[in-house]
Amino acid sequence: MAFELMPLPYDSEALDPAISARTLGFHHGKHHKAYIDKTNAAVEGTDLAGKSLTDVIAAARGSNQGLFNNAAQSWNHGFYWNSLAPSGGSPSGHLASKIDSAFGSLDELKKKLAERGAGHFASGWVWLAEKGGQLSLEETHDGDTLADSGFNPLLTIDVWEHAYYLDYQNVRPDYLKALLDGHLNWDFAAENLERGSAWNYPG
Numbered sequence: 764m765a766f767e768l769m770p771l772p773y774d775s776e777a778l779d780p781a782i783s784a785r786t787l788g789f790h791h792g793k794h795h796k797a798y799i800d801k802t803n804a805a806v807e808g809t810d811l812a813g814k815s816l817t818d819v820i821a822a823a824r825g826s827n828q829g830l831f832n833n834a835a836q837s838w839n840h841g842f843y844w845n846s847l848a849p850s851g852g853s854p855s856g857h858l859a860s861k862i863d864s865a866f867g868s869l870d871e872l873k874k875k876l877a878e879r880g881a882g883h884f885a886s887g888w889v890w891l892a893e894k895g896g897q898l899s900l901e902e903t904h905d906g907d908t909l910a911d912s913g914f915n916p917l918l919t920i921d922v923w924e925h926a927y928y929l930d931y932q933n934v935r936p937d938y939l940k941a942l943l944d945g946h947l948n949w950d951f952a953a954e955n956l957e958r959g960s961a962w963n964y965p966g
């Protein structure tokens with residue numbers, strides 16, 4: 764079965780003004796859709812048809828860069844939509860104690876995420892991830908992903924210009940601040956932590 768463009772888990776206006784409906788419309792309806800369509804076209808009629816998106820990513824890594832880029836970007840964007848929320852709340856329980864032991868405090872984690880996101884050269888992704896019970900911040904370049912990496916990704920932020928350029932032009936730090944101030948989905952991070960293995964793209 765072909766992969767589907769997963770619906771946004773909120774209305775396209777729900778993150779405004781941190782992310783405008785116009786940005787979300789292009790980002791989800793054009794960019795994410797194109798990655799899904801190209802992945803479907805590449806796997807149709809091959810041994811990979813019917814496999815999970817994570818299996819496609821793992822099979823294409825290092826052997827088929829075009830398919831890898833589109834499959835990984837399909838997964839990354841699905842994970843990113845879930846990593847954001849209209850009102851993000853704050854971490855609690857097990858996740859909060861893991862954050863405190865890894866970073867000292869939530870504020871310190873946010874500060875470091877802002878630094879890593881702003882400092883990331885060109886296109887890519889910054890991640891809060893878990894491996895062996897330890898939380899860490901990770902970065903991947905271009906379309907690369909943690910989906911098949913051995914890390915358990917908890918949250919991600921897209922730092923490609925298409926994620927923020929319409930709203931912030933080139934001022935990536937302001938986009939990061941707006942998300943960090945109130946739109947990270949800590950419930951999703953907690954679900955990922957408790958599951959203990961990487962999220963699966965639906966379908």
Ligand SMILES: [Fe+2]
Pocket residue numbers: 790794840921923925926
């Ligand atoms: Fe993106």
